[in-house]
Amino acid sequence: MSTQNALSLSGVTKNFGKAEIIRGVDLDIRENERHVIIGPNGAGKSTLFNLISGRMDVTAGEIKLFGNSISGMSPHKVNRMGLSRSFQVTNLFPNMTTLQNLKCALLWDMKHRYAFWKLVNRQHAVTEKAEQLMEQLNLVHRRDVPAGLLTYAEQRALEIGTTIGSGAKVLLLDEPTAGMSRTEADEVVELIRQVTRDCTLVMVEHDLGVVFNLADRISVLVYGEVIACDTPEAVRANAAVQEAYLGTEVH
Amino acid sequence: MSTVQEERLAAQAGGGAQIWVRQLWPWVVAAILAILAPTVFSSGHDIHMLSSMGIMVVFALSYNMLLGNTGLLSFGHAVYFGLGAYIAMHALRYTNDAVLDGTGYGIPIELIPLIGGIAGLGFGIIFGAVSTRRAGVVFAMISLGIVGLVEASSLAFTGFFGGEAGLFGDREDVNSLFGIEYSRSISVYYLVVAWAFIAAVAMFVLRKTPLGWMANAVRDNPERAQFVGYNTQMVRFLQFCLSAFFAGIAGGLFVLVEEIVTDEAVGFLLSGEVLLAAYIGGIGFFLGPVIGAILVVYLESNLSAISDAWLLYFGVLFIGVVMFAPMGLVGIAFQQWMNFRSGGWRGTLLARGYCTAAALVALLGFICIVEMSYHYLRSWNPSQPMTLFITDVNVTTATPWLISIAIFAAGLGALLFHAKPMLRRAADTAGGQQ
Amino acid sequence: MLETIVFSLLNGLLYGMLLFMLSSGLTLIFGMMGVLNFAHASFYMLGAYFAYTMGLYTGFWVALFLAPILVGALGALVERWGLRHVHQHGHVPELLFTFGLAYVIEELVRLFYGTIPMDYRMPDSLNFPLFSLFGTNYPAFRVFVLVIAVLMFIGLFILLKKTRAGLIIQGSLSRPDMVSALGHNVPQVFMWVFAFGTALAALGGVVGGIHFVTEPGMAFMMGPIVFVVVVLGGLGSIPGALIASMIIGILQTFVLSVDFSIAHIGLWFGYAVPPDHFFATLFYLDSTRIAPVLPFLILVLTLIFRPRGIMGKREA
Ligand SMILES: Nc1ncnc2c1ncn2[C@@H]1O[C@H](COP(=O)(O)OP(=O)(O)O)[C@@H](O)[C@H]1O
Numbered sequence A: 001m002s003t004q005n006a007l008s009l010s011g012v013t014k015n016f017g018k019a020e021i022i023r024g025v026d027l028d029i030r031e032n033e034r035h036v037i038i039g040p041n042g043a044g045k046s047t048l049f050n051l052i053s054g055r056m057d058v059t060a061g062e063i064k065l066f067g068n069s070i071s072g073m074s075p076h077k078v079n080r081m082g083l084s085r086s087f088q089v090t091n092l093f094p095n096m097t098t099l100q101n102l103k104c105a106l107l108w109d110m111k112h113r114y115a116f117w118k119l120v121n122r123q124h125a126v127t128e129k130a131e132q133l134m135e136q137l138n139l140v141h142r143r144d145v146p147a148g149l150l151t152y153a154e155q156r157a158l159e160i161g162t163t164i165g166s167g168a169k170v171l172l173l174d175e176p177t178a179g180m181s182r183t184e185a186d187e188v189v190e191l192i193r194q195v196t197r198d199c200t201l202v203m204v205e206h207d208l209g210v211v212f213n214l215a216d217r218i219s220v221l222v223y224g225e226v227i228a229c230d231t232p233e234a235v236r237a238n239a240a241v242q243e244a245y246l247g248t249e250v251h
Numbered sequence B: 001m002s003t004v005q006e007e008r009l010a011a012q013a014g015g016g017a018q019i020w021v022r023q024l025w026p027w028v029v030a031a032i033l034a035i036l037a038p039t040v041f042s043s044g045h046d047i048h049m050l051s052s053m054g055i056m057v058v059f060a061l062s063y064n065m066l067l068g069n070t071g072l073l074s075f076g077h078a079v080y081f082g083l084g085a086y087i088a089m090h091a092l093r094y095t096n097d098a099v100l101d102g103t104g105y106g107i108p109i110e111l112i113p114l115i116g117g118i119a120g121l122g123f124g125i126i127f128g129a130v131s132t133r134r135a136g137v138v139f140a141m142i143s144l145g146i147v148g149l150v151e152a153s154s155l156a157f158t159g160f161f162g163g164e165a166g167l168f169g170d171r172e173d174v175n176s177l178f179g180i181e182y183s184r185s186i187s188v189y190y191l192v193v194a195w196a197f198i199a200a201v202a203m204f205v206l207r208k209t210p211l212g213w214m215a216n217a218v219r220d221n222p223e224r225a226q227f228v229g230y231n232t233q234m235v236r237f238l239q240f241c242l243s244a245f246f247a248g249i250a251g252g253l254f255v256l257v258e259e260i261v262t263d264e265a266v267g268f269l270l271s272g273e274v275l276l277a278a279y280i281g282g283i284g285f286f287l288g289p290v291i292g293a294i295l296v297v298y299l300e301s302n303l304s305a306i307s308d309a310w311l312l313y314f315g316v317l318f319i320g321v322v323m324f325a326p327m328g329l330v331g332i333a334f335q336q337w338m339n340f341r342s343g344g345w346r347g348t349l350l351a352r353g354y355c356t357a358a359a360l361v362a363l364l365g366f367i368c369i370v371e372m373s374y375h376y377l378r379s380w381n382p383s384q385p386m387t388l389f390i391t392d393v394n395v396t397t398a399t400p401w402l403i404s405i406a407i408f409a410a411g412l413g414a415l416l417f418h419a420k421p422m423l424r425r426a427a428d429t430a431g432g433q434q
Numbered sequence C: 001m002l003e004t005i006v007f008s009l010l011n012g013l014l015y016g017m018l019l020f021m022l023s024s025g026l027t028l029i030f031g032m033m034g035v036l037n038f039a040h041a042s043f044y045m046l047g048a049y050f051a052y053t054m055g056l057y058t059g060f061w062v063a064l065f066l067a068p069i070l071v072g073a074l075g076a077l078v079e080r081w082g083l084r085h086v087h088q089h090g091h092v093p094e095l096l097f098t099f100g101l102a103y104v105i106e107e108l109v110r111l112f113y114g115t116i117p118m119d120y121r122m123p124d125s126l127n128f129p130l131f132s133l134f135g136t137n138y139p140a141f142r143v144f145v146l147v148i149a150v151l152m153f154i155g156l157f158i159l160l161k162k163t164r165a166g167l168i169i170q171g172s173l174s175r176p177d178m179v180s181a182l183g184h185n186v187p188q189v190f191m192w193v194f195a196f197g198t199a200l201a202a203l204g205g206v207v208g209g210i211h212f213v214t215e216p217g218m219a220f221m222m223g224p225i226v227f228v229v230v231v232l233g234g235l236g237s238i239p240g241a242l243i244a245s246m247i248i249g250i251l252q253t254f255v256l257s258v259d260f261s262i263a264h265i266g267l268w269f270g271y272a273v274p275p276d277h278f279f280a281t282l283f284y285l286d287s288t289r290i291a292p293v294l295p296f297l298i299l300v301l302t303l304i305f306r307p308r309g310i311m312g313k314r315e316a
């Protein structure tokens, strides 16, 4: 495992009005590691993702992606620098089919950009890649169904597919298995393990089984602060964590 | 039809050759219709109407690149049509002068619409840069401001716009690439048809390019579009510029057909008209604005001769579409067609016929009331008999009013309280049997 | 010179007050319902025509009260049977509905009244010069319009600040989603606000129809300007609407009444563009010709550089 930092947050703070939601987070995420963030509901995990991905501006502090500052950058620029994210609440193009959603996720990365002189459906490389992804996601039979009509679990899978499809170097997945049955969740975790073999993963997850199984390192976020960041074993043994999180009600 | 639906139909149809046939035949039919139309509509007035339809089709399609494809509601699309027309007019006048003086060749008449398009593109770049940074209401209001700005300026800058009288040119003192005389209006009609086809095909194909896809994406979920790497402002801006280009082509064609441009070409009214045309036809379908444009021009050039109330009918039609059929006329037809194909008409045919008949009766009553009102309130001598469809009536007596109101009430009553429930029941039983 | 300035100021104030009568209702409706009512100026026109017709039977003073109430009732009907229905389809159909409504209202007015201007005049009781300035008489009617507008502003202020209904409206101006949370019947609140807003526009029409002309084009004349005022003032802000009305009213009047062009400045510095120069049109352009361009320029610039306007809390 390389020791270069893929993402590094220093003193990141976010206020909504007077409410301090993220209070000075320092966090280094190494290249190619699988990093899971856990914490109670309302701790600010999704907000942290929003800050990293450019959906929201930080109030203070700096975020670096492979050494380049990305705080205050607009989402599409962050994305183009190799960071891709999924949403806790499914966020797709509801009128487009499964295949079309995947193609949309691939277009920019495969250098088609704003082209208006070529047809999407003639770009066989895009189609191939999208179909390959569809196979990985087990969605082949739903190829031509609009995303809005897919089942919840299928939408979640597609959400992950659009996130990982473009071959980003850093992936942020926000509760990818939330609301899934045991078997569905296992499949998704297996998929995540596969596609993150050579990229960096930052993931929010509530299911501790999944967490300890998948994570190289775990960060614990409570009330906008990282109270622990270590290997699964160390976190499990950490008294503060046990008190603040593991020992009490688990979400 | 939205891209998704087309794709799905194409997927159902299967094989490659079949897709091509499925996609090509509407174009072939349209081309045949356009070419044969002047044999049916052959008077001078009719040919002029056909040319106007061609222009409006291009204009409405270009409008729908914004509203339908990108979700941008513009109240000022005539700016690009009109400014394109003015620049094209200057090109035409320059050519007229060159040919009359014998000093030069000028610009071939067939290429003048292209000049309009380039001008539209240029102004699209300028105004698009300031207006497409936002979508939604802000965009709509900026478009309103820009059209006001340009219309008001057109009267201030008389040198370029020709003031109230506008600018004239003629299509006789020009050169043609193919040696065609365009003094006859039928020749110009075919030029319009040729350009309209080029533009329509281009706009159709544009929807299938990466930019066209992302325009839909930005319309439906701008946030997600950003997170797959797209700058939503840029997508809107590019769509806007391309749309302005095609609007400019329509403006250039307008110059060749009318041989005059006035400030109306850049104004509020034309901007509103193209919005009405696209929306009435159906903004979710490629064919929608085409049908809408043809209908609007047809009503405008025929209904206005038959009835003083045509603008009222027009407004009521528009409100009706907005309230009861937001997918437009083509949307209704498509829905009924899908319903028919899936067997939804089985067992309900009678009720459907009854619904339609009741609606038509109500419409008849409504038209009678409106026409009589116009006669009563607007003519010099209301007691003079007026021709209403087949009979002459005296609107100062009560009888025709009572009859008209009775027709209207009977139609509407039957539709709402008898025919519609009947259709619902019929649909339920038919559905139950399946 | 002083004379011109004083009169321009007075007339600008008057025009601004008329604009305020229209824009306060529009800004209320937008702020609460999110509907940019294209037909707002049409209700202003209806106010003028109704007052004219009623005035023939009841006299001006009764019509002054009745016409706005009648138009308000009409507004309620439009909201109840039209807008509410399209509301479910989203904001664009709402906007388009009011757009079509403006078309239909104008046509109906043409149908009932024809295209020629109405002979709608001020009542004799107001037809006298109130005072004279620089030897020119200032008509009492104009002062009356000012008084009506000021009363309206005070009335609105009290309504919004001191009554329960006002508190609901105010609350929902800043947080429309909160109204239903507080257990109010949102559709009914919308209907009342729409009725109230259109009635305010009609009141503007009752006096505006006399001050300007009462003809079918009057809605189209006013419509865009009212939008400019509402955007400049900040959507949903009544004080903003007042300030913006004054700015636009006075600016428009000044530009129209002073004879001015860039050439004047140029000549001060002893510089002139030759008449056949490319920029000559711009250089010699008379300010009276710039006047109609000005509001739209302000609209576009506001939306680009400050979409929330002068006093708006939320962006458009
Ligand atoms: N846009 C926002 N405005 C105000 N408060 C917000 C906003 N987004 C999130 N919050 C608040 O921030 C806190 C953290 O939310 P979130 O990041 O979604 O938590 P988590 O994902 O850890 O469950 C919550 O209390 C939430 O109410």
Ligand SMILES: [Mg+2]
Binding pocket: A045, A046, A047, A088
């Ligand atoms: Mg969360």
